[in-house]
Amino acid sequence: MTQILLLGAGKIGAMIAELLSLSGDYEVTVGDHDLVGLNRMNVNSAVRLLQLDVTDKAALADAMAGKYAVLSACPYHLTPYIARAAKAAGVHYFDLTEDVESTRLVKELAKDSATAFVPQCGLAPGFISIVAYDLAKKFEKLHNVHMRVGALPKYPSNALMYNLTWSTDGLINEYCNPCEAVVDGVLREVPPLEEKEHFSLDGVDYEAFNTSGGLGTLCETLEGKVNNLNYRTVRYPGHCDIMRMLIRDLRLGERRGVLKDMFEYALPVTYQDVVLIFVTVSGYRQGRFLQETYAHKVYAKDLYGQIWSAIQITTASGICTMLDLLRLGKLPQKGFVRQEDCDFRDFIANRFGANYARPEDAMVVTGQKQEKVA
Structure with a gap:
């Protein structure tokens, strides 16, 4: 043993x-x-x-x-x-x-x-980098690598459309710290809670925005080989605007202990969640401009006679x-x-x-x- x-x-x-x-x-x-x-x-x-x-x-x-x-x-x-x-x-x-x-x-x-x-052996960073690098290796020349991950309540019921599923300290860290990205071939830092985008998957609407840490070491690995590489956290629409108000307008990003207390007091933990993983890689193979996508949802389930959350x-x-x-x-x-x-x-x-x-x-x-x- x-x-x-x-x-x-x-x-x-x-x-x-x-x-x-x-x-x-x-x-x-x-x-x-x-x-x-x-x-x-x-x-x-x-x-x-x-x-x-x-x-x-x-x-x-x-x-x-x-x-x-x-x-x-x-x-x-x-x-x-x-x-x-x-x-x-x-x-x-x-x-x-x-x-x-x-x-x-x-x-x-x-x-x-x-x-x-x-x-960095979890979901993001972690598995998301393994998926993205596997797709990237299929191209002779890379163009873009986009990585999107969300750990979401299956049944959102508040204005944030969110429940606690992960470490509160880690969540706040991701929302407040600078984010790495490759932009037009240059490795740089980009601000969190910015570059918001909207997309749909399986008929459900989502938003995604910059958060810190999800890329792991992939920026370093692919620097000089990719035009654009970024990671964004997925949430239900409306979440990002409320977080920006709390962290920037009310300046709770400067008082993270207060923000943590608020989250843990007001947001219940849920084991009824879904993890969304969405990676899109584009580039050239045999002279053709192609795109490959990995999409997957993992749900909470019963293991060993007990319900465990997706995260x-x-x-x-x-x-x-x-x-x-x-x-x-x-x-x-x-x-x-x-x-x-x-x-x-x-x-x-x-x-x-x-x-x-x-x-x-x-x-x-x-x-x-x-x-x-x-």
Whole structure:
């Protein structure tokens, strides 16, 4: 059994622990300072609970001793403590952060590391980059890469047309921080909550606008190879204008703690959600200007006798797949590992990645055999 330290016993951590511990290949120690969160975890013979303050260097080192990998499902501001401890302990490192500065720190730590550092393993950043890069590789010359992702309530019922499905800190971070993009061939920063667009999918109207962090390392990977590359968050129409009023007109972007309190007081959590993934890539192949699109919706569903939200399933499946592929030798075994270093076919064929599979991906899922590396 592969020994894993999972830090963070929140909504995503609970799903990660469930997927890994019930796979038959992993034993998971779940660490969190919050006893209430720990006590909500589903416990089985492959799950151990540990009250742990990750800012306690000695305690964190003890928790990592003998582990194959550490998975962080903690808020992004705790990344420095966990990533540095992982390097010191010589264990593989994975996280879910969308925070650009945190990822830069992880990349720096990975430079001379004997173990793998694999940040941004969720939905966006994460799976969205794997999809986009897979489509991009099909073109001899790229033109545009457009990536759109939304985690939305299935039954919106308020003016924001939104419920909490994800980390509130992460949500505010995405709405307030500068965004990376390639514009007319030049890598640059663009403001969040701007460049709003409207589109329809399956008869439902949506809006999309700039948010921070969703591109992961793809700007760096495709810089000089693409004319325009951008990532935008998908919401129901009207959401962006209200957020701009709160963050800019009322200046709550300067008082993020107040904004967090408002969200968590007024917006209920929902497990009845849908994750929308929409990627469009255009370019040239054999002299012809072509476009390819990936579109998929993932819904909340019953797994292991319990309802899990779509954002729990997609985010947890992303990090569990990357861990599993590293263990199977299908990812670089040391240094900084980008999401686009993962082959789309390997991801979808994986037992955890199969949670993302569309009907047309069925042959990929069933047609590849995976064997554990000796």
